[in-house]
Amino acid sequence: MAIDCLVLGAGQEIGKSCVVVTINGKKIMFDCGMHMGCDDHNRYPDFSILSKSGDFDNTISCLIITHFHMDHVGALPYFTEVCGYNGPVYMSYPTKALSPLMLEDYRRIMVDRRGEEELFTSAHIASCMNKVIPLDLKQTIQVDEDLQIRAYYAGHVLGAVMVYAKVGDAAIVYTGDYNMTTDRHLGAAKIDRLQLDLLISESTYATTTRGSKYPREREFLQAVHKCVAGGGKALIPSFALGRAQELCMLLDDYWERMNIKVPIYFSSGLTIQANMYYKMLISWTSQNVKEKHVTHNPFDFKNVKDFYRSLIHAPGPCVLFATPGMLCAGFSLEVFKHWAPSPLNLVALPGYSVAGTVGHKLMSGKPTTVDLYNGTKVDVRCKIHQVAFSPHTDAKGIMDLTKFLSPKNIVLVHGEKPSMMSLKDKITSELGIPCFVPANGETVSVASTTFVKANASDMFLKICSNPNFRFSNSSTQLRVTDQRTADGVLVIEKSKKAKIVHQDEVSEVLHEKDHVVSLAYCCPVKVKGESDDVGLIKQLSEKISETVSCADEIHESETCLQVGSFKGSLCLKEECVHRRGISSSCSEVKFLCCNWSVADLELGWGIINAMKQNL
């Protein structure tokens, strides 16, 4: 059996995340995002690779969305409504609640402001969200007979999850975006130690390693504070959900402490509404926030007000959160146009900006003018601050997670090619795990674990679960080791399930009689001196333990001696059938009649040889 991992989007790039994994014949699609930097057909993942005929219902078993960012959910309405996928769609409760807001917001921006043709309508969003089945953390869902999925907390944004999927014995984890450290309002990613065949991880910051985030938080706060103290306006372009709340918590807290009265605005009612969701979804936030919420819900911001268009030109300092992020279009871009020329003002860019957006241009270098999409140019004299903390994990986080899960294979997606390549080298050299960096449209195939099922008999199980202690006397202390190896016999009858039995039971299962094959020899031994029978046995056992290496435990009794299955007893008969060649006439020779089974073949011969030497 094999696992095929087809990357439809976010292969060696960031945006339009979409990975289709085939495990033992089941196809699961993880994420269905759109690319924010593209305007053409490249915006969506190329679904036609999956099915030429467009019959996605029979191709894909289920679709799982990890979180509500546009590059993970953006293409969902298109896929379900336009492409006609009707199968199950899973996402976490917060994602289900918040995705429609994101989609609607984006749709409005695209249609109203940029005047594009509609890719999907509000009705599309609504009907697509109706198909969504909500997931809770760690809830194990049996999608169908074989396919089992489970979500784990991923940090990143509210409701972000990592997804564990298992078909038969093969299991994979798709991380989505995740964060290995706690931030203002979200906890760190948390996952069980799983046995995985494949880990598909994001790698946005594949080469950066970040230290503590507190200095960077302070940096951000000081930048904003300096700006408003100087009478400037601070613009923070961000998407309605996620970063906006985190930064706002930060600012609100700071405002309270420093007793600053400068208003903080949210550009649209959307964000205010989003705060409402955040309040209800407290259980998905960090432990710290959860504990506090009884007395004060941290998403009840005290200093936050609604923003009106007329306030753009109002005098005096202010802080504005405007959608969308990355300054790719819409209101934030409009405000930017007005505020950018003043050197008093500040633009704080949180998070990652996709190539092609104004945000990206601002971040890469210090441009004095910026081309807007419709050809107009804007002088940029304002300060630019890049918020240097991000809800994505850094290289160390990726390595930690990989080490923790130690999967058999790794596929990296959602990153930039050069840094992904260096991370790949690091993973293969340091952890020795095969790592793949497929581009869009490429498929990676890895082998999967399978288990063969068999019935086990009680006796076998009993012997397996009995500890098998080995005592060994090392120089100073007694060492006890438990060497439990299951040793059984597998019996297969045609058209029946395989059975594991203990070796004593085999013949019974086969309805046959045991036939014991053993060896025997009546071995002459020389009596030294005047010792009696018991003394002779003692002598022999000493001799045996000296010369025969594998004889650990020798049991002696009067005239018998036993090592494993080897039994020897003094033979008093004149004519023993097991005696060969030597006559018993010699009085100095006694005979040890020996018998041993095939299992102790070497041991038996060892003892015989030892006794022969004694002659």
Add this chain to the structure above:
Amino acid sequence: TCLSKGDGFHYPPCHMLNLSGFRILIDCPLDLLALTIFSPLPCDVGIEAYGQNDQNPIQKKQKLERQMTPDDLVCAEPWYKTVKALHLWEASLIDIVLISNPMGLLGLPFLTQHPRFCAKIYMTEATAKIGQLMMEDLVSMHMEFKRFHGPEDSSFPCWTKNLDGEEVPGVLKNLVFGENGDDLGSWMRLYSLDDVKSCMKKVQAVKFSEEVCYNGTLIIKALSSGLDIGACNWLINGPNGSLSYVSDSIFVSHHSKFFDFHGLKGTDVMIYSGFSCLQTAEMTENDCISTMRYIHIRPSFYKDERLAASLLDNEESLGELEKLAFVCSCAAESADAGGSTLITITRVGIVLQLLELMSDSIESSSLKVPIFVISSVAEELLAYTNTIPEWLCEQRQEKLISGEPSFGHLKFIKDKKIHLFPAIHSPNLIYKVKYNYYLRLWQNRTSWQEPCIVFAPHWSLRLGPSVQLLQRWRGDPRSLLVLEDGISSGLGLLPFRPISMKILQCSFLSGIRLQKLPTLLSLLQPKIVLVPDVINQRINLSTMKTKSILSYSENKTLSVGRIAENADVEIMAELATKLSWKKLRQRENFGVARLKGDFVMENGKQRLVSGLDQEESSGKARTLRHWGSVAPETLLESLVKMSVTGSIEHRRDENGAEGKSIIYITDPSGGMIETSEMGTTIITDDETLASKIFQAIDGILDGI
């Protein structure tokens, strides 16, 4: 493999299972109804209250007429009745504790106090949170008693002495000592807040359908039962089969998540412990069970409401919602008449629904009646319930999607329609603490205003603010008391008589109705069903398709045999491919192989993985075990091929039957082979000869 023990039904049943060697305790409740033997805080007697203990015996002598009076009740710091049989178990021998609903959590601190207690405790997150709040509330209500009675020194409850006397009514005695008189040991003093905290620290909270693995062997899964927020049924999967525990469940709930059918399907053993269906069954025999498909199973609820003054029992099958609406309308009626309403129900889901409905109906009507929720945990509880959409029913989840709060009370609290107070004497809710009701020092200074609607614990009418309010309103015929079923019938209302308040008793559905059980069973199709014997007597389940139905009874252990014949073992593919297979000569159909690996127990599955010491694999291994028999002629024949020569001699044993055959080997060296039905012995001192002979035998016999 199963050992179970059931206990009464007013509080959730409690079971002890023994599954693959692990002892599992399911639920650990408190019998709070037994609280009614204690008298509430003595408010009526005013200043005399402290002397009451001394007066009791004298008064009792005068009451030979056996009429129960409030004075018969025990006036002392209440103790709490736990599950009796649980004390017979050594706490350290319990491996797992599963709590299926908040009520089942109340007795847990008694168990965790035990120094040797070391079991793992599992419950859903919502159960843990709500249960913790309920326990904290209980403790804080209990504090009032403590303050009143002062610290008690002796570890033995002195109040029991008074109860030994002849003149004590039988009802009381029964409650205290049990029918056999051996219940006394189950009375315990209430735990402290610290005990609650340390108990909750030991809890591992789970989500619905989260799989947790105990000791690598058992996989435990909580599935929604619909009874209350966070309440669940349990599914336990072990190597020897699967077991489901179905407690009281409600198929369609208006607050919590629905009953989860799918997870419970097709288990090997199902333990059904819905005792509450017995109560419901008595009243609704007129219902017919039609052939319902499971999606359409809509429980028809029953209703038993008694208005003590006017209405008689009216048996109707109305929706739960109608019942709630009825409560609301009654409250509104009495408010209209200028009376107040006291609601003592403490089931979280129902309180939330009532709050919502009540405030809605008040808003729509012209009435200006404030709603008070008086409980030490009200604020936290109500805040919490609006942050748990995952645990609620679909309609309420829809509300999340559309951005509304899950329960409507948030809005009303903001609008100052619902007021929350931690206690009746909170600074804002003016009330003189001196227990002097006659002076009626209620002051309308701040928010308190009558008539009003008050939600106050505790339903036993012994603890908490409900007592004081009841004392206050009991003489007012316009006022209304809403009770949970079963209180008034017993000792509940005794201390408050004579009572002229209207009383509305409502029993809300708290389990699967008996008539539904066969449908449920045929849907879930367990192989073996365990039902309480009382149910088995009541309903004929033998027509069911399930393989067997066993009934269990209280305090008796029932053993259930193994179902699966042999346990499954999974062999890792890497190991399986390394096996060297042998085909048997005698039996074409069989193939055998030796198997060597490390045996591990993972996620409830037994697995063989390739071990570290895979020293001698296939080639070197020797056949160790043979079966069949050796014909001496064939053996000699094959020996000759190896240039070993010898002669055969047949020997008969005493009976003349074919016995041993002996082959004397002459070349290359001396030796002989003894062979019989039982076995073959190679006799020689020549190692190479022996191995040659062995090889020959190996070629003839099948072996491994």
